[in-house]
Amino acid sequence: MSLAKRIIPCLDIQEGRVVKGVNFLDIQDAGDPVEIAQRYNMQGADELVFLDITATHQDRSLTYDVLKKVAKNVFIPLCVGGGVKELQDFYRLLETGCDKVSINSAALANPNLITQAAQAFGSQCVVVAMDIKWNAHQQSWNLYTHGGRKDSGIDLLQWAKEVSDRGAGEILLTSMDADGTKNGFDLKSLQALNTILQIPIILSGGAGTMEHFKEAFIHGADAALAASVFHYQEIHIQELKLYLKSEGICVRF
Template structure:
């Protein structure tokens, strides 16, 4: 993905919190040796010392989710020790069944907290987070598009960059997410299974007037292309 032109990579161990495991620093260290773009790592991070270990191993940012809900002061402590730019607040959300809005889920969607998702992100910004990864569990894996209402609702109430996650099926979905208020878009399946290349997506977005960074010649040369 580095060679193909990704701007950033996100590594998530989605079962780490449920299984009470820390994300291995080995992954962070190996990624730092091989990847020449910024990367975020998350999963099982429970303390500021865990965050420190990930950053020391080479991560540019650390994503926190379940632990932040259980201990919101972790956001503040991380921001004070390492800077807000290193602290990514990730949230897994689902639409409420019989009323408007979205609720926060933990442990890979296994636990419904009942917390209002937008309200939680407002608090996360106040406590010092520097970025949000906003994952719609309703849309995740469907390739039917991001939850644009969710993105818009968060963008209206917060000022931090939003990384939209869950539902990407093609460039049109990514453009819609950016137009709804996302600062960046995250995708997995469409790239993992070769449905689109990163270059194809970026070219499509650029032609539609959305500014993107294309692969620089020196980056291609550095990666042996």
């Protein structure tokens, strides 16, 4: 596991544009994906996540034309997800210039896809995304599919253990309750996962201040992912890294 903590901006793509919402709703335009990706590349982001957020819901493949333009313009690791259904999609994405592939709905529908992809491309290539909501009645986190539209009824901790056992290299954990609120990451779900997992966790949903990133790392996140605070330039990545370094968090420059 890498000692240095990673800062990862996320490009949520809809109809060829970067968009951002709150709690997965109220989607607003945030700009051109190539321009934004280039900015993050220059600012010192450690990786970039590109998610076609309506591909699975609309039952279509990912927008490859936009992805190709982004891949050509960034020189940091690129993780891509949205509409990935089978092993062939992994091949196509890796040929396009991606370094990692994120799967969510397809992994829940066919868990063996995780195993196949890890065997074919190596665990480091396979990121399993988990969109979660707290279920007060069951006192557990439920996994949601299809861009947060469908409650799978599956428990986060049970699924995370299976995902790890099947060879996934990383988990991208997004709290739908915290998403876009800027009130801080969901540290409880992170801590619960860390008690049962050895693989890295990318924590997503809720970043609003530099302190929130520090809290995520102190509580065991290997990487912190955010969108709106970076898109709207409320937090500059280089300044964030300087702050984290001053707080004793190991980051890459």
